[in-house]
Amino acid sequence: MKVKCPKCGFEDEGKFCSNCGAPLPQPNSSLEQKAPTAPPEALWVDRCPVCKSGKLLLITKKKFFGLVSAEKFECDSCGAIFRPKGDKYKLTKVTDTSNIIWQEYGNQLLTEREWKNIAYGGMSDAKQKEADMEYWMTQLKEGNIPIHMGGEAPILLKKKEELIFALPNIFLWEPRAVRRTIGGYGGPSFRVAKGVYFRVGGFRAKSESNEELRTIDQGSLTLTNKRLVFSGAKRTINIDLRKIVSVEPYSDGIAIRREGKEKTQYFTGIDQAKLTITVGERVYKEPFSGLILMYLIEGLIKKIE
Ligand SMILES: [Zn+2]
Ligand SMILES: [Zn+2]
Structure with a gap:
């Protein structure tokens, strides 16, 4: 192919x-994920994105004795109003504000192509990306997306062990003191609410608010289909994926707790790597993140069991 x-x-x-x-x-x-798009020959004014039945008519209003004119596009069926700004259009008014298009795109500035896609049942680029990412992440955590980012493996791979990535310049952080965590172990917990793809915080914010965290070492982080290995100047940490108790994602790192170990370990700097994600015909270049790594690990664990 x-x-x-x-x-x-x-x-x-x-x-x-x-x-x-x-x-x-x-x-x-x-x-494969189909997204409805408008036929290429369609004009954006041919179908109102709000009611999907009317046409948009250009209305020019002369101001100041004809020196300046204000333009707007008005739907001849539902009365929705779009105002141009640069090469984009803003939906500024609808008669029924409970309309779903108004709820989702009211006062948004979008291109002709985006409005056209919305008129034909599609989405704005931003919403399409969010939908694609969520779909991709769901597949990733089910173990349905094999990822091979390459890199030189600084470790010896065992039989049937496959390299997924090897990232250099990763920092290892640990808390100074051990705080007992309450609660029993009932399988690994992947702590993140649904639909937070774009809203996972950075590790920096956490470390600044928590003076107990300190940098321990710098080295490389290798993920295989069986383990996560940190190879630092001072330490080597070998994490069997099946021994992971909890994972917490950050935009630039990940926190991992394992069975039999008191300290949570934080690995940061993973966002230096870029991933090419393809959903349908749409290609996104995304920085690697703690959330992607968390779902990747979750998917790998499912394939081990
Ligand atoms: Zn309309
Ligand atoms: Zn090329």
Whole structure:
């Protein structure tokens, strides 16, 4: 199957683009997910995104003795009003504010293409991305998306062990004192609420509000389908994925607690790596994050058991 090179646009197959050498999105990291889009020949004014039945008419109002004119587009059926700003349009008024389009896109400035997609049952680019990411994350935590980011493995892989990534320049943090955590162990907990893809906080905020955390070491972090290994200048930490008790994500790192260990360990700096995520025909380049790593680990654990 040929795919488009994300770097140069050349159509090729295999792991790397034979034109520029960039890694190609692998067929198994892309997901089929149809998003309704408008036919290319449609004009955005042909179908009102709010009522989907009327047409948008350009209304020009002369001001100041005809020197300045104010333009707006008004739906001839529902009366929705769009005002241009640059090359975008803002939905500024509807007659029925309980309308779902108003609820989702009221006062948003979107392009003609986005309004057209909405008129045909699609979404704005931002909402489409959020929907795609959530769908991708759900598949990731089910273990349905094999990821191979490559890198040099600083560890010896065992039989049937596959390298998923090896990231350099990772910091290890630990709390100075051990605080007893209450509660029994009932399987690993992956603590994150639904729909928070864009809203996971950074580790910096946590470390600044918590003076008990300190940097212990710097090194590389390697993930395989069986374990997570930190290889630092002072320490090597070998984490069997099945021994993970809890994972907490940050935008730039991850906190991990394991069975039989008192201290939570924090690994930061993972956002330096970039992932190419393909959903349907849409390609996103995203920094690697604690949330992606958390779901990736959750998916891997499901495949071990
Ligand atoms: Zn290329
Ligand atoms: Zn309308």
